[in-house]
Amino acid sequence: MSPSLVINLVAVWRETGSVEPRARGGGYRHSKLNEHRTFILSQVERQSDITMPKLAAVLAEAKGVDVDPSTLLHSHRLRLQL
DSSP, X not given: OOHHHHHHHHHHHHHHSOOOOOOOSOOOOXXXXXXXXXXXXXXXXXXXXOOHHHXXXXXXXXXXXOOOHHHHHHHXXXXXXX
């Protein structure tokens, strides 16, 4: 073990009374698109070949939500299931 590891473990032990690892990760981040999911899905249903830049423009015009097209794509893959 390196000296810095021992120093850090002792510091954690003094602070918490345990050397258990701390929680990691930030959990689920809420997207500003979640509340517009129904609208986005309806736009995709209306025009199944809509591009992400066009969808971003429609969302901005209709809902006042300024979003990068790549965010729409990312949300689509992870949560929206468009």
